[in-house]
Structure formats: C-alpha cells, structure tokens
Amino acid sequence: MNTTAPQQDSTQAFDLLIVGAGMVGAALACAMADSRLRIGLLDSQPLQPIPRATTPSGFDPRVSALSAASEQILKNLGAWQHLGPESVSPYRSMCVWDAEGTGEVRFAAQDLGELRLGHIVENYQIQNALLAQLVTSGVTLLPGLTVQGLVREDTGWRVDCTDGQRMRAPLVVAADGARSRLRELAGFAMREWDYLHHAVVTTVTLSEPHQHTAWQRFLPSGPLAFLPLPSRGGQHYCSIVWSLLPERAQAVMALDDAAFCAAVTEALEGRLGPVLAADQRVSIPLRQRHAKHYAMPGLVLVGDAAHSIHPLAGQGVNLGFLDAAVLRDVLCAALARGESPAGLDVLQRYERARMGNNLAVMAAMEGFERLFHAQALPLRWLRNAGMKMFDQAPMIKSEVMRRAMGLSGELPTLARP
C-alpha cells in the first residue's frame, strides 16, 4: 500500500483510478491489485480501520445479508479470512409471511443441500477486512479527498478534488455510492423514483433466540425484516430494517424506547418474544436509481453508483460485488489481449454482462413491493394463495433461492470456488 499525504496543487497519474472506497470500490481495488496497472483508490473518508460501534449492543446499525457468491468473492480476495467467527452470523433459513392473511414461505438451506443461505455481517467489518488486504497490496490509497470536478482530456480524465489535488487516469471507476458525484459530473442519464418509504434501522435485543433465521413480515405499511446477528454474552440480537411511509417512520422514530420495543414486537407478531431493548434508531429515505448506461469512454459505474435498490431483498451490495468481479474479468481479458482497458467497446462488455441481471433483480423487488402494498381484496387473495402455492413447489423455490444466493447462472471468476 502507498498512502499519499495531501499536498497543494499536486497531480498524480494512475492507469486506473477508483473513486469511492466503500465495500464495492474497495473490493474492485483488491480484485485488480495483482494486475500490472498503477491503481489509485480515492475516498473522502480516512481509510483507516473503523472501530467497533459504541452502541449499547456493540453492533453497528448498517449490516448486509451477504449471498454465497459474495462470500466466495470475499474469500477469493483474501478478505473473508479477516472476519472472525464472532463477526459473521450465518443464517440457515428464511421465513417470509403476509400480515394480511395466512400466506407464508419458508426457505431452508438444508433443502438445497447447503449449510446456510448466507451471512449477516456489519458493513464496517467488511470494509475493514478489504482494507486489511489493501494495506499489503500495491494499490495507492488516497484518503480524505473529495471529488468535485471532472475534465475530459486527450489521454483520459482529470479528477479534481476539493483541496486542489488533481489525479489523471485513462480509466476512472465511479464507486462513489448512490448519490455519485462522478456520475453526475460525467452526465450519465438516470431513471430514478421514490419508494415513498423510509427505512428505520436499528439493533434490537431479543428475549428468545433468533433460530439463525432471517424473518420478514409484509405489513400494509411496508416490510419489516429481522436479521440474525451473532449472540454475545448469552444475549440474542437482530438487526432490523422497517420500511414505512415517511409520516409513519417519523412517528416510529419519535417513540420512546419502551414504546418502540412494544411496537416492533407487535409488528413481528411476537414471533421472537418481546423485544427487550433497542439501540438508537436511524431513518433512511429509500430511492430506486438506475443508470441508463454504465459505461462511457474511460469511465464506468459500479455498485450503488450504477444502481440502488430497495433493501427488501438485501441484494444491493451483492449486486455491487458481482459488478466488481465481472469488471475485473473484462479488464483482465482486455489486458491479456493487448486492448486498452479504457476503450468503450471493452467497458460496454461489462455493461452488457451486468445490466440485464441488475435490472431483473430491481424489477423483481419493484413487483414485490407493489404486490405487498396492494390493499385490493383480489390482489390480497392472489398474494396469499400465491405464497402458499410457492411454498409447496420445491423445484421453483429451490431455483429462486439458488439465484438469490448467487449459485446459479454464469458466474465471474472471483465468485467461483
């Protein structure tokens, strides 16, 4: 690793500049670290290990449900090995049910011949694990720099930062998240719409074990998810994501702790007993965004910069890791053939490989969200009948689960064992 100290008006040149060292940008930097490219990874954050949360539970509210494909990618990048057993929570089953009826679907890893469906991991732990890998790589870390300008030059792009520093690279990757500044500066056209939902996120202490199950109840006001966290000191914890209309989210945020615990217990129908305690709550407005293209000459979008979707299915970062893994395959193949990795035709191979998959997942989430929001009686009947039929169709259920786990379809090299 090389770390540069901020200097006034200096210009640094790279072959590949990745803007954004969130989970996706950091994974891409790890994935490209052994190429012969000079790589810079820039972020406005300090890029130092993030300390453990100081919340009462000790868990950070931002967690991800990682698919088997993401686990494999992180293993192949050498990052998974930095995550101790106390920081990953495998879940073996999933239970999804409708608050307005009797429809219920259960997924079990053993039905697929697997040990688990996935893992719940705090985002900062994933980020720290990737950073630990980058520290021993040849990637130049560029911490504490915020991009504010982008200029097209003959040989590529010039990226201007708020403190006057400039970077030049023929190939720039925008991994700077859902509100990507680079995407905006480059002028990528977007489709975006409001879900009219806010996600209330926190960690709760349970009175009963979570049974290593991810629980999701669809309420008329929106879905509520309980994601199992590692048990600590004999206590059982879940990370919760409760999607609500903004005014309802505001009301839930305003409840005192006891009233919030009672409300969330009732919303989950008390399936895990009374909720005993909750950390501070965070409310996040949900918006779906999708770029109409991911590539232009010398510039490409990955992760949430390309697409951000409803957290309902827990797929956002899983799609982002697949973006990074596919882009790595495309760039390495181009380098092996002697092509310029910054060429539009090369970058469009990545766009073609990922856009269909990302759109399909986004459309499925959109359909789910609308179906469970519907209050009309025929739709409610259809929803409940459909869930029961689906639950009793093992072949279809297993295919859906395999897809969600990233175990089917054509996989990039890093997602293969």
Ligand SMILES: Cc1cc2nc3c(=O)[nH]c(=O)nc-3n(C[C@H](O)[C@H](O)[C@H](O)COP(=O)(O)OP(=O)(O)OC[C@H]3O[C@@H](n4cnc5c(N)ncnc54)[C@H](O)[C@@H]3O)c2cc1C
């Ligand atoms: C409530 C909730 C629950 C979720 N649950 C799941 C889940 O269970 N499973 C799942 O797969 N996904 C989940 N997601 C989605 C997941 O969190 C995102 O897909 C993921 O964090 C995106 O990662 P990223 O690296 O693309 O972007 P980010 O994490 O947003 O990282 C972007 C980085 O770019 C940097 N940056 C931004 N602008 C600039 C700039 N101008 N200059 C320099 N640096 C900049 C930022 O500092 C940051 O480090 C959830 C999302 C939400 C909101």
